[in-house]
Amino acid sequence: MSTLVRNMVDDSGTDEEIPLPNVKTAILSKVIDYCKYHKDSPPEEIQKPLKSTNLVECGVSEWDNEYVNIEQEVLFELILAANYLDIKSLLDLTCAKVASMIKGKNTEEIRKQFNIVNDFTPEE
């Protein structure tokens, strides 16, 4: 599932250790959970653009929906890990989750959600 890992295995075989200093342990274990679950059942393609803020209505399974019901920070770390490891379905899922958190909100609410400082000048 992870293209990076696959390449490394192709390169050096399954017995070798693969160093992943870029990914924290906790996050990596979350990733492994995902991969284990979806090893034999590939996830459905999520409909884009999102139909609603309820991910289940957009094609996400119950398990996946529960899986991304986590703290924001963990969610963001998960996105980075999926990007680095090149796991497309996990990346899609996590980004969809964030998108669902943005969808329907106005500017102020988004700022509050993600703790973004308003750095526009009054003219902008």
Add this chain to the structure above:
Amino acid sequence: MSSLGAKKPGIRQFRSGDPMDEKESNRTWECLRHAIHQIHQHNASSLSFEELYRNAYNLVLHKYGELLYNGVQGVVAEHLKVVAQSCIECPDDRLLDELKKQWDDHKTTMVMIRDILMYMDRNFVTQYKKVPVYEMGLMIFRDKVSGHPRVKTHLLTLLLDNISAERRGEQVDRILLKHTTNMLVELGVQGKNVYRECFEDQFLDATRKFYQDESKQYISQNPCSDYLRKAEKRIREEKARVENYLHESTMEKIQELCDEEWISVHYKTLIHMENSGCAWMFQCDKIPDLERMYVLFSRVPHTLKEIQKVMMDCMCEAGREVLSDPEKVKDPVSFITAILSLKQKFDRFVKESFKESKDFQLALKQAFESFLNKDTRTAQYLSLYVDDQFRKGLKGMSSDADVDVALEQVVTVFRFLQDKDVFENFYKQHLSRRLLTGRSVSDEAERSMISKLKSECGHQYTSKLEGMFQDMKLSEDIMKQYKNSFASPSLSRGSRAGPGVGSAVSSASSSIDMKVSVLTSGFWPGSPMNPCTLPPEVQECISRFETFYLAKHTGRKLTWQPQYGAADLKAQMPKTKHELSVSTYQMCILMLFNQQPTWTYQDIRLRTNIPVEPVDELKRHLQSLYVNPKAKILVKLGDGEKKEPEENDQFMVNPQFESKLLRIKVPLVLSKNTESATGAPQGADGPSDVPATVEEDRKHLVEAVVVRVMKSRKTLEHNQLVMEVTRHLTARFQPSPTLIKQRIEKLIEREYLERSQADRRVYNYLA
């Protein structure tokens, strides 16, 4: 993921790690550059894939993608410059090997580099629409190494030299060549077709020139069949070449090229080559050569038409020869046999050499039809041939299958005849003779023939013929019944008169064994003639039969036709006893001599009433009795040498007659203008005459069809009418437009049609 603010107070702003500054980025890049260098030195095993990947990832993440991309490009370019140099300096005979090595190397390293830089490929490259890393590597190789002018020209020369050598029969390293062409194909990225530009175009040009020369030279020095073999060989060779070490896209082009240079350019010369071209092949039955030519020329289909033309010409020529050969023309059997063997010969060509191609079958049909119908006597000859078969030819055939084959052949020729009605006319005449004289070899074969004709032309065509068979069968039955009626009541019949007369009558009747055939007049050819005066003994028999028959079938009228009859006479000649087999007329003449020893010609005529119009039968039958040295029954007294009898010539039985045979058949003399008993064809008419009866029938048929067409259409324009009429009649014969026009005029006279007032070309039907 519900309440936000209440979760963690002052949630830390999310960061993806420390930002990278320029110094950091340069350091990271250096690390990568060094790694790539190592890869180029084949030291990849010492590197950590993950580390390099992470470095590239970080660079791109922190917006240094441009640096990375350009950097990689530069490193690869540098490396390949060195590679190019080694290729340039390499001696010519080693160039292909060197290139192979360098190319394989390059591919391997590029794969490794791409793996490391995969993140960049996925993100930076797609985002900024750059060329992906691997392809970029190929392009650099193409520009710096294989595209280097020196390398490029040497490469091309080497490839072409190798191919030329192989064409000359030398061995070359095919694997190496394949490798090289594969490289060229793989280098064709980003819209540039390196294979075609750096190799294929020149290859095709060189090949074209080579084959132009070779084919021209070969054709001037070799006969057609050898040329064909050579062409076949070269075409096969080129196909194998592409399969072995060229790219598949070349296949179609090279095949087209070969077809053009070996076939299209020279096909006419080949076909018409003296003493070895098609005409010669047809004459000498060169089936495999023709087959080879056909298979080869099928690659360029339009050339086959030329072969068809030659075939048709050969057929027509051979056909013409048969038609103009006087020997054949005299003897219909050999004529038809010659035609059949001609057809068989060409059928074989079409089947074995031309693989039953529809076009060739059509050409054969057309040629056959054309020369067959040039001579309208063909229909007559065919009928005579069939007659001969039925009388003699089929005798030798033991199995039904053989008979069937022979008849099928006849039907095959029949199909091509345009004048089918002429054939019918003659066939009827011959059939009637065969039936009446009992000459047919096999009744079953006759019926088989009729049914074949029926399936060709429909039931109407053969209804009369079948009627004739019916008549014969019925006559047999009647004769049986007649004989039965004879046997028992002869006593009762005799009881009317006195016993002496009665017995005299019955004994006289029973001493003549008579066989009567009752013919329905509509079915049989020839028009009824008035009978002659028969000898009284015979007359008696006839009357008895007539009484019997008319009692059975009231309302019918019997007209006796002695011209078809035959008789066996017991003759007590002055010296010996014989049995004479003669015609009925001859019997009448001879029986006269029972009454008095000499007769004059005039008297014979008056007494027998044998007709002298329209044909002088009397003369003919009489002549046969004294002219033939083998059967000189009578002698003509008077002007010794003249064959023809004159009014006052006297005749008597030949006192000197002798013959070793007990049974003598007296053949009839041939008459000039009639169809004789032996069946020689009417020779006096030219090749384009049709019997008068058939002509008459045709006129009536045309009129009938015209009326039928007009009745349904009511109004029709002249040309359309002619077309319709022709269409209807084609199955029987080809009507000429003038004939149709004539008949239309006649119909207008008789007020079946009229010309339209508005337009002179249009006809209206008059009810």
